[in-house]
Structures are given as C-alpha cells and as structure tokens.
Amino acid sequence: MTAQKLRVAITDDEAPARSRLKDLLEDIAGTLPLELVGEAANGRELLDLVQAEPVDVVLLDIRMPEMDGLEAAQHLQKLEDAPHVIFTTAYDDYALKAFDLHAIDYLVKPIRLRRLHEALLRSRSLTRLSLDVLQSIAPEPRTHLSVQERDRVILVPIAEIRFLRAELKYVTIRTPEREYLMEESLSRLEQEFASRFVRIHRNCLVAREFIESFERESGEGADTRWLVSVRGVTEKLPVSRRQQHVVKALGRNLP
Amino acid sequence: MASIEQNTRLNFLPDFRNLGVLLRVLIIVSLMTLVAAALKTYTLGDWLESTSLLAALVSPLTILSLLVLAAVGPWLRRLDARWAVALVVAIEVALCAALLRVVAHVPLEVAEQAPARYLLFTALATLAVLGYFQLRSRALSPAVSEARLQALQARIRPHFLFNSINAVLSLMRAEPRRAEEALEDLAELFRVLMADNRRLIPLARELEICRQYLALEALRLGPRLDVKWSIDPGLDDALVPPLMLQPLLENAVYHGIEPAAQPGTVTIELRHRQDKLRIGLRNPYRGEVRNQSGNRMALENIRERLQLHFDAEAELSTHAGDGVFEVTISLPLMKEER
Numbered sequence: 001m002t003a004q005k006l007r008v009a010i011t012d013d014e015a016p017a018r019s020r021l022k023d024l025l026e027d028i029a030g031t032l033p034l035e036l037v038g039e040a041a042n043g044r045e046l047l048d049l050v051q052a053e054p055v056d057v058v059l060l061d062i063r064m065p066e067m068d069g070l071e072a073a074q075h076l077q078k079l080e081d082a083p084h085v086i087f088t089t090a091y092d093d094y095a096l097k098a099f100d101l102h103a104i105d106y107l108v109k110p111i112r113l114r115r116l117h118e119a120l121l122r123s124r125s126l127t128r129l130s131l132d133v134l135q136s137i138a139p140e141p142r143t144h145l146s147v148q149e150r151d152r153v154i155l156v157p158i159a160e161i162r163f164l165r166a167e168l169k170y171v172t173i174r175t176p177e178r179e180y181l182m183e184e185s186l187s188r189l190e191q192e193f194a195s196r197f198v199r200i201h202r203n204c205l206v207a208r209e210f211i212e213s214f215e216r217e218s219g220e221g222a223d224t225r226w227l228v229s230v231r232g233v234t235e236k237l238p239v240s241r242r243q244q245h246v247v248k249a250l251g252r253n254l255p
Numbered sequence: 256m257a258s259i260e261q262n263t264r265l266n267f268l269p270d271f272r273n274l275g276v277l278l279r280v281l282i283i284v285s286l287m288t289l290v291a292a293a294l295k296t297y298t299l300g301d302w303l304e305s306t307s308l309l310a311a312l313v314s315p316l317t318i319l320s321l322l323v324l325a326a327v328g329p330w331l332r333r334l335d336a337r338w339a340v341a342l343v344v345a346i347e348v349a350l351c352a353a354l355l356r357v358v359a360h361v362p363l364e365v366a367e368q369a370p371a372r373y374l375l376f377t378a379l380a381t382l383a384v385l386g387y388f389q390l391r392s393r394a395l396s397p398a399v400s401e402a403r404l405q406a407l408q409a410r411i412r413p414h415f416l417f418n419s420i421n422a423v424l425s426l427m428r429a430e431p432r433r434a435e436e437a438l439e440d441l442a443e444l445f446r447v448l449m450a451d452n453r454r455l456i457p458l459a460r461e462l463e464i465c466r467q468y469l470a471l472e473a474l475r476l477g478p479r480l481d482v483k484w485s486i487d488p489g490l491d492d493a494l495v496p497p498l499m500l501q502p503l504l505e506n507a508v509y510h511g512i513e514p515a516a517q518p519g520t521v522t523i524e525l526r527h528r529q530d531k532l533r534i535g536l537r538n539p540y541r542g543e544v545r546n547q548s549g550n551r552m553a554l555e556n557i558r559e560r561l562q563l564h565f566d567a568e569a570e571l572s573t574h575a576g577d578g579v580f581e582v583t584i585s586l587p588l589m590k591e592e593r
Contacts, residue, residue, distance in 0.1 A: 014418070015477055017421055017425065019425045020421060020424050042516065065514050090417035090418040092414075108417070110421040
C-alpha cells in the first residue's frame, strides 16, 4: 500500500486558495507520493469529482457558495468508499471548537507546508467521520438530501421536495418527478428542517410552501379525517387525529 | 495630555448650530415651563393657564437665546470654560431683562410680578441646561474610545485578513509583482485601522481606503465581485468619519457576494443633495443573512459614530427586499476650513 500514490482533491471557491494548495502539494510530492486528482469550487462539484474518480483525501473549505464544506462532508459519508476529509478554513471559531472536540482534522489558512504534510500522512490511518457529529456541527440545514443508488450518491435539492414519508426502515422522498429512498430518521429530518416541513402524521412531513388545500373525507359513521393536497403531486396525504391542529393553523393562511 | 484637555474644552459648550442640540434645548425648556407652572397652581385649569402665561415669556426668550448663541457660539467655545458659562448665563439674564421690559408694556400677569424672580429662574434654567449637555458629553465620550477599540477588533473581519494573506501567498511564486502590490494595500489598510480615528477625514481619503480594500477582495473573488461607483463631482473634500464606507463594503462582500455562486454587483452612490451628503450602498441579498449579529454590529458601530459626530443631523437606514440589501446614510455636508 505504501507504494501507492495518495490521491488528493482540492475544494475551495477562491481560485488563489486553490492555486496555493496546488503549490504546496507539488512541494510535498517530493517526499510523499501523491497525485492531484482534481479541483472543485463548491461541494456539489466535489461530489461529482469524487464519484468520477477514486479519491483518498479531500481538502475541503468550509465557507463556500452553493454547498458548503460541512454539508458536502455529510453527503460524502454516504459513499461506499468515502475519502478522508481534511477541512480548511481561514477563520471560523465556532467550527474549529467543534472539530477539536470531535478530533476532526482541519487546517487553518494560510496553510503551512509542514502542517499539510502531517495531515496527509495521518490521513491514511484515520477512521471515517461520523454523520451524526457532522450534522451537529453544521450551523444550518442542508441544501440537499443525498440518496444512495447503485453505488452513486444522488443529490435531491430540498427546495424540490414535496413530502417525506417514513416507511419501515426507509424514508421516501417525493419530488414532482419521482420518489427516492433514503436511510435517515424522520424525526431527525423534522428537527433539521423545522421551518420548511410540517408534520401531519406520525410518518409524514409535508413542505409548507407546497400545501394546496385541505379537504375532509368522511369515513364510516362519525369517523372523518382531513386530507392534504400538495402542489405538483397527485397523492392526498392523511392528517392524523393528533396533528389536526396543523390543519387549523395552516388553513388560515391558505388563499 | 494636551489632546484630552482639548477634547473637554471642545465638548464643554454644545454646538448651538446643531439641530439635535436645538431640539434638546427646546424640549428641556418646555418641560421646565410645565413644571414651574405646576409648582404654583393647584387645578388643571390653572396649570394650563399659568403655563401659557409663562410660555408667552419663555418661548420668545428661548428662540432669541438660540439665535444669539448660534451667532456667538464658535467664539464662546474658544474661551476658557468658566468664562464661557458665565457669559452664557449673562446673555440669558440680559435677554430676559430686555424681554420683561417689552412685556411690561403689555398687560400680562407675568409683568406685574417681581421681575427678579424671572431673572433668577432664567439663570438657574441656563445652568441646568448647560449641566445637562456637560453630563451628556461625558456619558458619550468613553464611547468614542470604545468605538476606536472596536475598529481594531471587529471592524475588519479576521476572516478577511487570513483569506487575504492566503491570496497573497498564492501569488508569491507566479506573480511576485502583484503580491507586492497586494501586501502594500494590506499594510495601508491596517495603518488606517490602527490609527486614531476620532477625527473626520476628507471623502477622497476614505474612497482611497475603499479602493485598496476592494483590490484585495478582487484578488480573492476575481470576476465574482463587480463594483459600480457613481460619485457626484465636488465631494472630494467633504468630511466624513474615517472607516465609515469600508466596513459597509466589507458587509456587502461578505453577505452579498461570497455566499452567491453567480457574480454580483455592489453599487455605491455618493450624492450631493442641498447641504447633505447622501450615501447609498446596495448589494445582492438572498433572504437569509448569515451571521447576522456581525452585520448588525458593524451597522450599529457606524450609527453610533455618526451620532457622536453629527447628533440628530446624520441618519443611517437599511432596507432589505427584492433580493437587494440597501444601506442609506445621510449626513451634513461639511468641508475643511482653510
């Protein structure tokens, strides 16, 4: 294994920061066999890059537009053979404290040659990051959910999701186009996206912005229940008895 | 400690040409009139009547006083503090006496009473108002040094410093000349940040600082950062608080440009409107603002310094909506006296 080159990818939204890292990696290549696999300007590009070619180590900036480093790292963990992540940041007090607490690898910019060298050497022996820890550090909810399908990780933008429904050990993600299956807990998702989704049933979260109408469905006898119609999909979702207050609260804001 | 002495003398008498000072004087004097009338009456009707009678004397006296003080204010402020106070009291008593003589020809209740009481009341009221301004300037002056301290700690984000140094490092090998220039800009910027920033500076100087700052940001952000300037002619020597625009630009870049994947434009307008300088700054904005507390701190800092320099005559307002965040500042157009 030692003879094999370390495959490294760089992720930073600032071009000068990327070129500085390239310079440093070239310097290190003399003593530590490595290969620069590619560069990405944000988390999404990195996920594409990592899935196109095998990567051992990712140098990942935290503050980036589109998808930041903390979210990208979470999606990376869904990969079968996730690369080791070394976060880089110019100044981010909050994240650094959390990294220290959970023994997560990071480098502060400007990055010193020796520190980078040490971090790369260490990277072979380190275990993978815990998804739970990353989620607890990330200050903001994710912009995408990630789904594993046939060895690939697919990103589903949060803004397109109509509802999330728990079924056995999976959560079904519904967008107007299709359904995806994901292994995450519904209550966890409810917490993370509390401002966007509302729980209408023990097993179902609906995106508030797409709720179209509520209608009453009368069953046998006095047993009636509310159904929610959601823009863009045909399913009607039942509201459980315990969540009926949601109908009242949201019904008021409907046109 | 010459500078401190200078400072106290500068603050001893308020600037009677300042709108905020005028308003404060009017409000305090009106309140005093109400209280004085209340002291000698028992029913609501009597109180109102007594107030209006007193106001017949007090209102013209206040307005006359403010006119006179506005005229001789700059000269008074150059005197020793004790002399200045004594003179202000003398001016007030003299004006009151003159008014009482005029009122004596009019059949008013006030004129029939002993004029000495009114003269004494005027002297005491004058001392009370001056005392109020003295306390106020004492309460505010530590804020000046605090604002200066904040200039060192919070005005430039550490995030910007380290990212800039990182960008300069990346240029070292390939483009040493640009690296040199960038380091010079950085040094200049920090020289200003660490200087004594209590005095107003010409706008041209502030704009130079802004351009140096933007040159450093352009290094990192490249084509993502687009800046549009629009400056009315003849504003170069207008006086502004130092580091008033630069932190606003920094906010605009941090909240408007950095989080966006697409290139964005920051627009800066400097307008000459009558005797005011109006500054408008706009940047793209995506609804949710990251690290809002940092943003608010910078704005509060600028608002406080504007208040210290111009009292009620300067104004800072913000507006967010339609994907644009806008800061508007309006301050009196002052030029250096030569």
